[in-house]
Amino acid sequence: MGGEDFDTRIDEIVLLIKEKKELQSLDDNFIKKKILVKIDSKTKEKLEGSKSVAQFSRSKEYNALRSAVRKELRETYGVFELETRDLREKLLAQLKTTEEKDLVVRELLATHQSSRERLPFYSLFYEELKKIIPRWETVLELGCGLNPISYPLLVEKIGATPKYICCDIASSDMRFLTEYFTTMNITGEACVLDAHEHEAVETILEQEKPDVVFMLKLLDTLESTQRHNTKKLLPRIAIHTKYLVVSFATISLGGGKTIGDD
Numbered sequence: 001m002g003g004e005d006f007d008t009r010i011d012e013i014v015l016l017i018k019e020k021k022e023l024q025s026l027d028d029n030f031i032k033k034k035i036l037v038k039i040d041s042k043t044k045e046k047l048e049g050s051k052s053v054a055q056f057s058r059s060k061e062y063n064a065l066r067s068a069v070r071k072e073l074r075e076t077y078g079v080f081e082l083e084t085r086d087l088r089e090k091l092l093a094q095l096k097t098t099e100e101k102d103l104v105v106r107e108l109l110a111t112h113q114s115s116r117e118r119l120p121f122y123s124l125f126y127e128e129l130k131k132i133i134p135r136w137e138t139v140l141e142l143g144c145g146l147n148p149i150s151y152p153l154l155v156e157k158i159g160a161t162p163k164y165i166c167c168d169i170a171s172s173d174m175r176f177l178t179e180y181f182t183t184m185n186i187t188g189e190a191c192v193l194d195a196h197e198h199e200a201v202e203t204i205l206e207q208e209k210p211d212v213v214f215m216l217k218l219l220d221t222l223e224s225t226q227r228h229n230t231k232k233l234l235p236r237i238a239i240h241t242k243y244l245v246v247s248f249a250t251i252s253l254g255g256g257k258t259i260g261d262d
Helices: 006-017 028-038 041-049 060-076 085-095 101-109 113-132 147-158 171-183 198-208 219-225 229-238
Strands: 138-142 163-168 188-192 212-216 243-247
Touching: 006 028, 006 041, 006 060, 028 060, 041 060, 085 101, 085 171, 101 113, 101 147, 113 147, 113 212, 138 147, 138 198, 147 163, 147 171, 147 188, 163 171, 163 198, 171 188, 198 229, 219 229, 229 243
Parallel strands: 138 163, 138 212, 163 188, 212 243
Antiparallel strands: none
C-alpha cells in the first residue's frame, strides 16, 4: 500500500470529497463514516492495491465512490446550505454594535434554507409550544442547522431564558453559533454531533436533562440514510425528556417529490 495504512488513505479521500464547496463545512469524521459505509470489497481492494490515493483517484472505483458519498452528503446536509457564509460573518459583526438586533437576527435566519422557510411562522410556532410545554429551563436541539439563531424569538414568546444546547454535523456552523451565543449573551453550547450516533445522543441527554428536544426536519434525513433509524432513536430520547418537537419537509430531500405522493 505504498507505506500508507488504510485509515490514512481514507482520511485523504475525505479531503478529496470536501473539495466541493457546499461540503467543506462538514465534520471530517462524519464524512469518513459515510465513506466506510459506501466502500465495497472491490473498491477497497483497488484502494489497497494502488501505489497512492492519487493513483486510486484516477480509477472508476474511486469515481463511483466519490459520486455516491457526495450525493448522500448533499441530500442530508448540502440541500439546506445557501452560499451566504460571508454574509453571516458580516451580520454577526453588526450584532455586536447595532441597536436593531431583532432585524439582524431575522437577516441571519434568512441565510439558511430551513430557518428562512420558518421566518413567517416562528412567532406562532413558539406561541403554540408555550401553551403545551410549561417548563423551559434547558432546550436540546439535534440537527439544528441555524435554527438556534431564533433564540430571541423563542424567549419573546415563552417568557423564559432557557439554556440552549444545539448539535449538528457541520463544525463551522457550530463555531458560528458559539460566537453568536457569546455575542447575544445566551447561555448555551453548540457542539458537533451526528444524530446517527445514538450513544452520543444519549450521553448528551443524560448530561443536560432537557425539558424539550427539538428535531426539526431531522427525522426524514435520518431515515433517508438508514431505514428505521428513528424507530431506534426516539425511544432513547423519550426516556430523558417529556417533550419532543419534530417537523417534516413537505418536499423530499432531493427536491423532486412532494411528501405523501406515494
